[in-house]
Amino acid sequence: MDAIVLGGGLMGAASAFFLARRGIRVTLIERNRVGSAATVASFGNIRRSGRYIPQLPLAHRSLALWGQAEAMLGRDVEFRATGHLRLVFSQEGLAAMRSFVKEARPWGLELEELTAGEVRSRFSGLGPDAIAASFSPNDGSGNPRLIAPAFAHAARKLGADIVENVGIGAIRKSAYGFQVETSKGSHEASMLLNTTGAWGTRVASLFAETVPIVAKGPQMGVTEPLPYRILPVVGVWAHDHGGGYLRQVERGNIVFGGGAERTDVSLDTGYAKADPTRLPGQLRSLLPILPALKNVAVIRTWSGCEGYVEDGLPVMGRSSTTPGLFHAFGFSGHGFQLGPGVGDVMAEIMATGKTDIPLQDFRIERFAKPN
Structure with missing residues (x-):
């Protein structure tokens, strides 16, 4: 064959x-x-929460392979099982989270529901106005x-x-x-x-x-380094605050996305470019997730050609x-x-x-x- x-x-x-x-x-x-x-x-982002429910068996199989990647491929691809925290800022978000938690359990995904107090005590500096969150400890990120x-x-x-x-x-x-x-x-x-x-x-x-x-380009960016203290990947439920998400790499930089409309991309060239006019609004949407971003410099933005069915x-x-x-x-x-x-x-x-x-x-x- x-x-x-x-x-x-x-x-x-x-x-x-x-x-x-x-x-x-x-x-x-x-x-x-x-x-x-x-x-x-x-x-x-290496996450299973918020996925289309029948996709979870594929996501579980893939997560196991991420865990084997370094040994399997002979290279560190920077998979880190730091956990995935998904914040809730609205009643709509709370309903979406609880509905997903209930539906996902028979498919083998157990999510921990956190109260507002637990979010603040376990993840200081994140989502100070969040009313709840879900946490998936075995998910994380890769490079x-x-x-x-x-x-x-x-x-x-x-x-x-x-x-x-x-x-x-x-x-x-x-x-x-x-x-x-x-x-x-x-x-x-x-x-x-x-x-x-x-x-x-x-x-x-x-x-x-x-x-x-259709071909679209996400709006991605990375900040200057901050003191390293954010372990999990962080997102939101129900597209609260524009659906922004972020993670901190070990060097201290904050990588972020979401919270901004994707750009159109021509398949004739495949060239996708981040739109600088969308960056201020994107950063504002991230502040409820991480207020420390208020006075941080963005050092690079980028995009790429993704296919949206x-x-x-x-x-x-x-x-x-x-x-x-x-x-x-x-x-x-x-x-x-x-x-x-x-x-x-x-x-x-x-x-x-x-x-x-x-x-x-x-x-x-x-x-x-x-x-």
């Missing part, structure tokens, strides 16, 4: 690694550098700049061919399976995995499959039209935590034809027009 993985973000690089680990000859093709699009734009290259490097050591910085030409069904033309030559394999992110529908449309997806859920699984074609794209800004699990599950499906992870809600045929 052999496979081409098209797209070298976290999903593609992880898939290439797990395919190679299963003994499948794999070629990973990326038009830029591995990990240079949506992955590098990520905040680095978006390290994880995809680490998977690609480990895949190469297992025999995978990693092709970067190439123009992509024709992608077609061939007598053997699939053929991908690039500026550095042609590649053929019996299976093709489409992990091209916001460009996923362009590839799918070549095989008569259409997905309503119309219903907010990814496309993952077999093609509905073409045997040997598989999809894993459109993770709508919440794919970072899922990345290792997606790669493992896609490799499992491609190698064995099955998986026990529920994927029915992510099938591409949900967008097929009725006859």
Whole structure:
């Protein structure tokens, strides 16, 4: 068996690694550098709270792989299980949190509910006006700049061919399976995995499959260093205060996102740029979470091209039209935590034809027009 993985973000690089680990000859093709699009734009959040409930088995599997990443890949990808704190500032947020906690419990996720007093005593300086919070101690964060290259490097050591910085030409069904033309030559394999992110529908449309997806750029930033005291990743429930989130890295800098509208991105270039006019409002939305940001300098902002599917859920699984074609794209800004699990599950499906992870809600045929 052999496979081409098209797209070298976290999903593609992880898939290439797990395919190679299963003994499948794999070629990973990326038009830029591995990990240079949506992955590098990520905040680095590894969370299970607030997810689409049937996605939790995939999230659990992925979290276990994050915990094994350093030993598995031979590199520290800065996974830190510092916990995930999600603050509540409104009655709407409280209802959303309690509803999720109840629904998630049968799916194997136990969240601790904290009172306002417990938030202030355990996490000094965070959310002084929060009325409650949830805490997931085993979640945390990872480094978006390290994880995809680490998977690609480990895949190469297992025999995978990693092709970067190439123009992509024709992608077609061939007598053997699939053929991908690039500026550095042609590649053929019996299976093709489409992990091209916001460009996923362009590839799918070549095989008569259409997905309503738009390209957007998140507004991300990082501050100057502060004294290191914030261990968990911090977010909010019910989009309180614009849905901002932040974490502090070990060097002291605060990495932040949310609280600002995403920018439009042209797929012709894939170039996403942070909008400086949105930064003041974004910072104001973060102050209820961390008042210490009031007089801190922002030293860098950035963005990246992410694919947002119309219903907010990814496309993952077999093609509905073409045997040997598989999809894993459109993770709508919440794919970072899922990345290792997606790669493992896609490799499992491609190698064995099955998986026990529920994927029915992510099938591409949900967008097929009725006859």
